[in-house]
Amino acid sequence: MSDDGSSRNEFSGTAANVVQAHSIEGGVHFHAAVAALPVPRQLPADVPGFTDRVTHLRRLHDWLDTPDEQAPPAEVVAGPPGIGKTSLVTHWAHQVRDRFPDGDLFVDLRGYHVERTVSADEALSDVLRALDVPDERIPARLEARAALYRSLLHRRKMLVLLDNASSADQVRPLLPGTSTCRVLVTSRSHLGGLIARNGAHRMSLDVLPTEHAVELLAGIVGDGRVAAEPGAVARLVEYCGRLPLALRIAGERLAEDPRARIGELVEELAEVRERLDVLATPGDESTAVRAVFSWSYQALSPDAARAYRLLGLLTGPDVGLPAAAALLGTGQGRARRVLAELTGVHLLAEQERRYRFHDLLRLHAAECAEADEPPAERHAAVRRALLWYAHAVQAAVDAVIPFFSRIPVELAAAEAPVPAFEDRAAALAWCDAERANLVAAVDRAAELGEHELAWQLPVLMFGLLLVRRPHADWVDTHQVGVASARVRGEVAAEAWLLTSAAIAERELRHPERALEHLERALACWQEDGTRWGIAWALRDTGAIYEQMGRYDEAVAAFERALAMHLEDGDTWGEATALAGLARCHLGAGEPERALAEANRALEIRREHRDQRNVGNALNDVSRVYLGMGEYEPAAEHAEQAGVVLAEVDYWNGRALSHELLGDALAGLGRAEDAAAQWRVALELYGSLGDPRADEVRARLADG
Structure with missing residues (x-):
């Protein structure tokens, strides 16, 4: 042994006999002594109704089948709180425990339990007792305890389960140091140090697929109840975020009252602010979703805890690193380090520097923000993020569609660097990635009373909406924007948003609603005195009449707009009006006139080198030729x-x-x-x- 003489003196009694047999008389006597030691069987009870995880179970079986000398010293099962890590390893261990004739050890390291975290020192003491070492023979020093532990497990075939580890330092002293034993670790942390220094392998758990989430629920409440309310079950699974812990709690609540309808519990869960209250087991706070999450939150560093709760204030599906930095009021380098701490303990998921909460974790983070972050700080953080989104979308849309007039939008200065887009493709890619966040940002701005931003954002988003045509998002953001513009008394903004919303309604085949928007928009444009806005509303009114087959009214509206564009020397507007007239004249049975108008519009677009509208104009010409029966x-x-x-x-x-x-x-x-x-x-x-x-x-x- 490598310890000094005083440490060896501590190894008296049962443990000393084992060590001395090994060090003095050789391996044969060592095995005889080991055989006399107890065979601990410490696995917790298997999980009833265990569901899915087939791929992970197969990987664990493959690990067990790997020759001892080639197997990694430990397999780490990592994932967020409540994901089912302990259930998985316990279920697998029960399947294979007969392959470990010398026993199985189970240690709950309680790595994220604030009050009772178990140190490696304490864990080794418990393990040595399980191996029949009397208290008075357990060494005082950590290193000596670890050495005795390794000696006792040498060449034994044992399974060691280390549950809920928070750090590599908590685990390392418990590695047996012999290839004949297998060590399985669960953790909310990535335990990167254990992977890098000790050669452990890691596999991560995610939420259950929907069908397996339903299967888990059926295993608790019965197939009949699940089959009787499929819609309610689908919503219940959604509200639980397919998180096994939440599903089990919900299932147990239903199982307690066989007469209760699943839909009744769903109605309780529908109230977002009460969802974490509902997902609790009465009398057992340790299994409540909120409590399990809180242990991870309370173990964070101050900077990471602040980031966690502030991120909970954003309502988009994910957040990119630049937006997160704006929210936190830090540089991107510091934000990346703080977010790495959150991803390292699975409170956030990260993919290509985009960060995402599990839905229930987002609720918990928002609760923490309300409890632990002053209201002024909460508001300031969200405003920083919203303002960053406004500046970024302005830069992106300017690159995507630079040929369209826009009402003035005066943004406050951004507190974080705004992205620069090298070309249209890069700007479009950013818009695609951020669209759901931009939609959420509009709603969030209105909720916070930031009405200026609530109308500015959808106005700035117009180019993205026009190019990608996400009609539902278009309508939703503009409804919010119109309401906020009215609160602020911004007539031009209201006119813009109503005119823009009419395009979406027209394409959704809601012409009457579109005409209502445009009637109000025209009144606002005329009050504001913006000529190109009046012409825009007239053109779109013509487009709706054309869609309805009311060609005379359509032509009249387009001709009024065309006259204004010609008077103002606006060739961009002229081309747009001509394209509308071409569609009207084609529909009215005047294809030759329509062809001349469509070709003139194409000529103007080519002069402008506006490629998007060049393509649109080519489509218009094609449509006219189709109407003429000239297919080539x-x-x-x-x-x-x-x-x-x-x-x-x-x-x-x-x-x-x-x-x-x-x-x-x-x-x-x-x-x-x-x-x-x-x-x-x-x-x-x-x-x-x-x-x-x-x-x-x-x-x-x-x-």
Whole structure:
């Protein structure tokens, strides 16, 4: 042994006999002595109704089947609180415990229990007692205890389960140092030091797939009750975030009263602020979701705890590093380090520097913010993030659609660096990644009384909405923006948002609602005196009348707008009005006139080098040729449009190009080629939630 003489004197009695047999008389006598030691069987009871985790169980079986000399010294099962780490390792251990004839040890290290964390010193003391070492023979020093532990386990075939470890230092002294034993560790931490220094392997747990979450619930309350209320079960699984602990608590509450409807519990869970109260087991605070989360929160450093609770104030699905830094009021380097602490203990999930809460953890974080963060600090943090989003979306949309007039938007100075986008593609990629967060930011701004930001954000988002056409988001953000503009008395902002919202309503096939928006918008534009705004509202009024087949009214509206654009020398607006007139004249049976208008609009777009609208104009020309029954030029223009619009990643325009090309190919008798184009159009329209998907689907069905 490597300890000094005084340490060896502590190894008297039972343990000393073992060690002396090993050090003096050789391996044969050592094995005889070991055989006399007890065979501990310390596994907790198996988990009833264990569900899923097939892949993880298979990996553990593969680990066990690995030759001893090749197996890693420990397997770490990591994941957020309540994810089922202990259930998994306990269930697997019961399946394989017969392969460990010398016994199994179980130590709850209570790594995130604030009051009763178990040190490696204490854990070794408990383990040595389980191995029949009397208290008076247990060494005083940690190193000596670990050495005796390793000696007792040498060449024994034992399974060691170390549950709920918080750090590598808590685990290392409990590694047996012999390849014949297997060590399984659970932790909310990544335990990176154990992986790097000791060669341990790690696998992470995530929430259950929906079908297995339902299966877990059925195992507790019975298949009949689950089958009787499938809708309520689906909502219950959603409210529990597919977290095994939450599902078990919910299931146990239902099991206590067989007459209770699942829907009644769902109604309780629907109240967000009370959800963590509902997900608790009466009389057993240690298994309540809130308590389990709180242990992790209270173990955080002050900076990480502040970050945790402030992140809970954001309502988007995730957050990027720059936005998180803005929220926290720090540089990105410091924010990254703080967020790494949260991901390291699985309170946040991270992928490519985007960070996401489990839904229940987000609720807990928000509760912590309300309890532990002063109201002024909460408001200031969220405002920093909202303002950063406003500046970032302005920069992105300026790169995506630079040719559109916009009402003045005067933003307060950003407190964090705003991203610079090298090209349109980079800006669009950012917009796609952040769209759900931007939608949430509009709602959050209004909730906080930041009405200026609540109307500025949707105004700035117009380019993103126009290019990607997420109609539901478009309508929702603009409803909020209009209300906030009215609170602030911002007439031009109200006019803008109503005119913009009418586009979405038109494309959702809600023409009457769109006309109501435009009637109010025109009154606001006229009150504000913005000529291009009046012309915009007139053009969109014409577009709705054209959609309704009211061509005379449509032409009158487009011609009023065209006259204003010609008087003002606005060739961009002129091209837009001409495109609308072309559609009207085509619908009214005047294709030659429509072709001249569509070609003039295309000429202007090419002069402007506005590629998105060049593609749109090519589509317009293709549509006119289709109406004339001239399928070759119709196909040619639609194909050209598709190429241009693919280059600028304009999904809505690309969908129309494929639809028109399919129509032209069908006219040429090329049914299979037409169907292929329609299928692409259907996929694009479907991704946008565009009702035109139904029209294309009907073509495919007829074909």
